[in-house]
Amino acid sequence: MEKIPGLEVYKFGGASVKDAAAILNLCRIVRDFGPQGPLVVVVSAMGKTTNALEEIYDLAYRGADYSAQLAAVEAYHQKVSTDLSHALPHPGLDASKPDPGLESGFDSLAYSLRNLSSSKSYDEGYDQVVSFGEFLSCYLVYQALAGHFEENVYSRAGLIVTDNTWREGKVNWQETEKRAQAELTLFQNGARIVVTEGFTAQVLNSHRTTTLGREGSDYTAAILAYCLRAEAVTIWKDVAGLLNADPKIFPDTVRYPEISYRETIEMAYYGASVIHPKTLKPLADRNIPLRVKSFLDPAAAGTLIHDCQHPALAPAFIRKTDQCLLSFASKDFSFISEENLAVIFAALAQAKLKINVMQNSAISFSVCTDFVERRVHLLLDLLREQFTLHYNTGVQLFTIKNYDAASIARLTEGKRLLLEQRTRGTFQFVCQA
Structure with a gap:
């Protein structure tokens, strides 16, 4: 397989293109901090936008207005286009008129919304509608980069292929x-930048769209880096790097300067929440380093994730909300x-529910999973004849990686624990919100 020397992949999330x-600012980062290659x-x-499209799709699927x-x-996207046209004129676009590409x-x-088929599964229709968010974003970012760099900027879609x-x-x-x-021929012929959509993919031998799971744009970047033999991947976030906790929840966070795959x-x-769970494996397989940096302070060091050894890390605190304990x-x-x-496992797979923690006793088995109402009720329908079922919604799952006694005491204080579990390096508990 061919490799383009110096090729890198940058991923920009929703907050960095809002x-x-x-x-x-994205354009400035590419200009001032981007790779030479x-x-x-x-x-x-x-x-x-993804949240808004989810709401729209759900209304359309139910036949509501x-x-x-x-x-x-x-209107939101048209305003962004107008603001960009005033700041960075692009040939062929008139800032006084609606953007024809967006129209x-x-x-x-x-x-797509008018023609939702009642026979189509909810999840299939979801992918066809919600994926438009990435198309719209990609279009506007491409226009801005093309206006900024004037030439050798291209937009591409449908690079990732999946099953259905x-x-x-x-x-x-x-x-x-x-x-x-x-697509490497683009770079061989002088292309500087290729812009593409995260999260979305195309079904093999079909024009149907699939998605890679919520927050799947990180995974997109890793897939393309793997396939293109990239030198590095950088994920641009609104935080200083990979932190030991969400700074919106915990005020005294610690940044990891480097950390292993x-x-x-x-x-x-x-x-x-900083990294999508599937992102690391393709990068580790090809030993491609991943940097997590702040688009608010692009000159800062951020975090380097690679194949390395490091001393014991500060305990990491992770919270998952809107959980269901069954x-x-x-x-x-x-x-x-x-x-x-x-x-039970077969039913969980059929309902597409991922187990976040599980525990069994002599006559019962408990799992904590993300609460998706349709999927949870499908699971209950599949199992209620064979089992007595109980479940709690609105609970939270906390995980402490590299825990010590002080970190456990800090996080559990004042909470009513419904389930707890520990291994040599990880402590988890489910509690009422």
Whole structure:
């Protein structure tokens, strides 16, 4: 496989492209801090667009009126386009008129919403609608970069290929690598920057769109870095790097200057919000370093994630909200056997519920999972004939990586614990919110 020397991948999340000022800051980062070689820019949907499209889709799927919400999303994007045109004129665009590219995109989105088939699964329809957020963001970022750098900026979509597992597409690595490698000709012919959508993918041998899971743009960057043999990946966030806790929850956070792939993978698995859980493996497989830096202070050091050894780390505090604690007990008071567990796990897989923590006793088995109402009720329907079921919603799951007695005491104080579990390096507990 070919490799372009010096090629890097930058990923910008929703907060870093939330308005015209943020997109212009992205341009400055690329200009002042970008690599000397070619660059792939992966972008998420702007601001809270994904949340807004989820609301619109849910209304449309239920046959309710969504026109006001859709108009608000369009107005938001048109304003960003107008602000960008005033700040950074682009050939062919008139700041006094609606952006025709955005108009075309919203026409396509409106068509998709009007033509939701009742026979189509909820998750399949979700992917066709919610993925528009990345399309719109990619379009505006491309316009800004093209206006800023004037030439050798390209926009590309559909580089990642998956199966048709809606909302959690499984990557077809062979086909994706083939498509990504084909794009190398752009760089060989002088391209400076290629902009592409995060989160979204295309079903193999189909024009249908899939998504890679919520917050999947990090994973997009890792997939493309793997397939293009990139030198490095940088994820631009609104924090100083990889911290030991969310600064919105814990005021006294610590930044890790460097950290290993393995330690970061575990933190992401437990719910650390800075990195998508699937991001690290493709990078570790090709020993591609990952930097986490602040788009608010791009000159700061950030965090370097790579294959390294480091001394013991400060305890990491991770909180997952909106959890559901489910307990299954055999109706005849028999032990929870391997056969019982096989049935429960099969039902969890069918309902597409990921286990965040689990624990069993002689006659019961408990799991904590993200609360998605439709999926939880499907699980209950699948298992209620065989098991006695109890569940608590609105609970929280806390994880302490590299815990000590002081960190456990600090986090559990004053909380009513419903479940707790510890290993040599990790302490977890579920409590009432």
